[in-house]
Amino acid sequence: MIQTTELTYQYPKSNKLNFPDFYVKEGDSLLVCGESGCGKTTLLHLLAGLRKPTGGEVMVEDEDISKFSATKMDHFRGRHIGIVYQQSYFIQSLSVLDNLLISPYANDKEKAKIVADRLEIGDLLSRYPNQLSVGQQQRLSIARSVMNEPKFLLADEPTSALDNKNCSKVINLLIEEATNHQAALIIVTHDDRLKKEVSDCIELNPLKME
Numbered sequence: 001m002i003q004t005t006e007l008t009y010q011y012p013k014s015n016k017l018n019f020p021d022f023y024v025k026e027g028d029s030l031l032v033c034g035e036s037g038c039g040k041t042t043l044l045h046l047l048a049g050l051r052k053p054t055g056g057e058v059m060v061e062d063e064d065i066s067k068f069s070a071t072k073m074d075h076f077r078g079r080h081i082g083i084v085y086q087q088s089y090f091i092q093s094l095s096v097l098d099n100l101l102i103s104p105y106a107n108d109k110e111k112a113k114i115v116a117d118r119l120e121i122g123d124l125l126s127r128y129p130n131q132l133s134v135g136q137q138q139r140l141s142i143a144r145s146v147m148n149e150p151k152f153l154l155a156d157e158p159t160s161a162l163d164n165k166n167c168s169k170v171i172n173l174l175i176e177e178a179t180n181h182q183a184a185l186i187i188v189t190h191d192d193r194l195k196k197e198v199s200d201c202i203e204l205n206p207l208k209m210e
Contacts, residue, residue, distance in 0.1 A: 001023065001024060001025045001026060001059075001060070001061060001184055002023075002024050002047065002058070002059065002060050002151075002152050002184050002186070003021075003022070003023040003024075003058075003059040004020075004021055004022055004047075004056065004057065004058055005021050005056055005057045006021065006055060006057070007019040007021075007043075007046060007053050007056035007057070007058065008053060008054045008055040008056055009039070009042055009043075009046060009051065009053050009054050010054045017042060017043075019039065019043055019046075019056075019204070020202055020204075022202060024152070024184040024185070024186060025184060026151075026183065026184055027178065027179050027182045027183070027184070028184060028200070029174075029178060029184075029187070029198050029200060030184075030185070030187070030198070030200050030201070030202065031187050031189065031194055031195065031198040031200065031201040031202070032186060032187065032188040032189070032201075032202055032204060033188075033189060033190065033192070033194075033195070033201055033202070033204070034204035034205065035190055036190065038204040038205060039204055040156075040188035040189070040190070040204060041086075041156055041188065043188060043204070044083075044154050044156050044186070044188050046058060046066070047152075047154055047186060048077060048081055048083055048154055049065050049068065049073040049076065049077055052066055053066050060076075060151060060152065078103060078104070078105045078148065079148060080148070080150055080152070081150050081151070081152060081153075081154065082144075082145030082146050082147075082148060082150035082152070082153045082183070083145055083153075083154045083155075083156075084138075084142055084145045084153070084154070084156065084158050084174070085141065085156050086156040086157040086158075086160065088129070088137045088138070088141045090129035090137070090140070092128060092129055092130055093128075095125065095126055095127065095128060096121065096126070096127050096128070096129065096132070096140055097109070097112060097113075097116075097126065099129065099144060100112040100115070100116065100125075100140075100143060100144055100147055101147075103144075103148060105147075105148045106144075106147030106148045108147075111147065112125075112143075112147065115143045116143055118177075119140075119142060119143045119173060119177075120139065121136055121139050121140060121143065124136060124140075134161050134162065134166075135162060135166045135169070135170070138158060138159075138162065138166075138170050142158075142170070142173055142177060146177045146180075146181055146183075149181050150181065150183050151183060152183050152184040152185070153174065153178050153181075153183050153184070153185045153186070154186050154187075154188075155174055155185070155186070155187040155188070155189075156188055156189075157189050157190070157191065158170055158171070158174065158189070159171060159189065159193065159194060160189070160190075160191055164193065167191070167193050167194075168193075168197065171187070171194055171197045171198070172197065174187070175197070
């Protein structure tokens with residue numbers, strides 16, 4: 001599970017962002033919605049341990065990850081957190097398969113093939129990322145995010161570049177993968193289409209900044 005309490009973050013010479021408390025248990029999904037500038041990506045970075053909060057806690061299975069050292073956080077993230085970024089970051093000189101195997105915590109070729117087949121990109125493993133469609137790249141991002149069998153999955157605007165058909169497919173794939181791994185899934189987005197797929201939703205409002 002993952003839980004936040006009185007979480008805040010402040011950039012230099014900027015207002016403080018105050019985030020609502022929430023709790024997501026294993027296998028459940030939460031949608032975090034809001035317009036640009038309300039702090040969605042900042043929140044995702046705090047949950048992933050990529051930034052340290054100004055105040056408050058990020059609890060994962062009774063551990064406050066905001067108190068971890070950089071080394072401990074890197075290890076924890078590699079072992080237990082899966083991230084689907086808004087823009088897919090692949091190593092273009094490596095094949096789809098090698099992009100799936102690049103993490104030292106997920107270097108299992110048989111598992112990569114199983115995950116790729118489940119996400120319907122099993123026949124694309126020998127291709128390179130620039131040879132994939134946008135939808136296929138999103139599937140690759142999801143596949144890579146679950147290779148380490150994470151405790152929780154974070155997705156940053158995973159459907160912003162997709163049409164309605166592929167939007168529904170991708171969000172359902174994310175939910176399915178989270179359920180398969182009993183991972184808590186948190187999606188940050190301004191895409192209102194996702195509210196039809198995820199019933200549990202909180203709204204971030206830039207007017208709540210101090």
